[in-house]
Amino acid sequence: MEKIIEAYGEVDGKRVDLITLKNAQGMTLRVTNYGCIVTSLEVPDREGNLADVVLGYESLERYLAGHPFFGAVAGRFANRIKDGRFAIGSHRYQLETNEAPTGQHLHGGARGFDKYVWGYDIEESKGAILVHFHRVSPDGESGYPGTMQVTHTIGLSEANTLCYDFTATSDLPTIVNLVNHSYYNLAGHDSGSVADHELTLFSDFYTPVSETMIPTGEILSVAGTGLDFRSPTVIGDNMKAIDGGGIDNNFILNGKQKDGDYKLAADLYDPKSGRYMKVLTTQPAIQFYNAFKLSNREWYGRNGCKYEAFGGLCLETQGFPDAPNRPHFPSAVLNPGEVYHHRTIHRFGTR
Template sequence: MEKTIVKFGEVDGKVVDLITLSNKNGMKVSVTNYGCIVTSIEVPGRDGKAADVVLGYESLEKYLAGHPFFGAIAGRFANRIQDGKFSLDDYTYQLETNEPPTVQHLHGGSKGFDKYVWGYDLEETEGAILVHFHRISVDGESGYPGTLDVTHTIGLDEENQLHYNFRAHTDKPTVINLVNHSYYNLAGHDSGSVAGHELTLGADFYTPVAENMIPTGEILKLADTGLDFRTAAKIGDNMEKVEGGAFDFNFILNGAKKEGEYTFAADLYDPESGRFMTVLTTQPAIQFYNGFKLSNKPWFGRSGYKYEAFGGLCLETQGFPDSPNKAHFPSPRLNPGEIYEHKTIHRFGTR
């Protein structure tokens, strides 16, 4: 394992670094302590040639100019909360409604965890390097209650496994849902649509949403729908079965396949390059978003490549969206004395 650290820039007088981790197999991961953003993941293909398999930028300035959460942490509460409202112990909190099309609260607000400079420490072991990002989210930040002490660990090991771990504790009751929001294209970030990728999800049910993208509260079967990825399916084939070819749904993990404490969540495969990515997690669900909104604005990534709709997809392991307002969903509540802790592995290789 090797590492390099270079200055990426500054934000409000705070130094932003770019940390690159590499292993013996030719896999490289670059992360920055601004928003815990994963800027690059280079993975060899079947032919031995490496490609960058996440959408992103080569400079801090581009990230500061705005982006659709390319590679960033989303929090304090990822995904959506209806009308930006939730109640704890008979007190109702009003958050920002920062998603214009739906008028809902999204990913922690307009200044969520993705827009802060984090402190960090490095941990080196025999077979891995871990970057422990940390910050204190003060009581009332973005409208959320409780001072939250958060650590987000991103690490690479010699087995081509990328680790996303989250740990937090609070001094008063709050809600929390943290995810990494990378956009993947296993053919390469500049290779066009992911419609040719094959996807398998470890889920039998999903939570349907209303027009405002808030879950209705129902839990429905995937069988006989265009959302059925219980066995490997070409994404483009299933896109033909849903309106506008648009996927942005929460899939409930069935826990049928386990590796120790981890549950199988997803397997993504690009037949052309031979690259695959298997996702394992301790979370109860995964959000599959196929990037259908990427054409809403002109996003020019590394080397000036323009990212179009379906140019990258997200597989976000998470708690259920709007769970603060749905009593039958897994609770996102965190109380003093409790530890919020979840782990996810993205395992890369070729077949």
């Protein structure tokens, strides 16, 4: 394993670094301590040729100018909270409603965890390098209660495995749902639509949403819908069954296939390159978003590539959206003395 640390810029008077990790197979991960953003991930195909399989930018300045969460951490609460309102016991809280089209609270607010410089430490072993990002989110930050100590670990192993671990504690009852928001295209970030990728989601049920993207509270079967990915399915085939082809849904993991403490969540495969990515997690659900909204604005990524609708996809392991307002969903409350700890791994290979 190799590591390189380079100066990447400065935000709020704090140094921002770009950390490069590389294993013996040539797989290369680049991540910055600004927003814990995965800026680049080079993965070999079945012929051994490398391609960058995540959407992103070359420079910090581009990220500072705004982006749709390319590769970033989302929190304190990823996904949406209805009207930005929730209660813990008798205490009621109002967060900003920063998603203009829907009027909901999204991904922690206008300045969520993705817009801070994190401290970090690096742990090295023979088989892996882990970057432990950490920060303190003060009581009241973005309207959330409690001072939260957060550690987000991102690492690369010699076995072509990428890990995303999250740990958090709070001195007051609060809510938390932390995810990585990378957009993947296993054919290469500049290769166009992912509609020809094959996807398996280990989920029998999903949580439908209203027009404003908030869960209705129902839990419905994926059977007979364009959201049925229980067996390997060409994404574009299912998109034909959905008006406009857009997918942005929370899928409940069935836990039928396990690897130790991890549930198998997703298996993504690109037939052209032979690359696959298996997602395993301790989380209860996964958000599959096929980036149908990318064309709402112009986004130009590395090497001037224009990222358009369906040019990548997100597989975000998570708690349920709007869980603080749905008692029958898994709880998102973190109390003093408790530890929020969730782990996700992405295994890359070819077939």
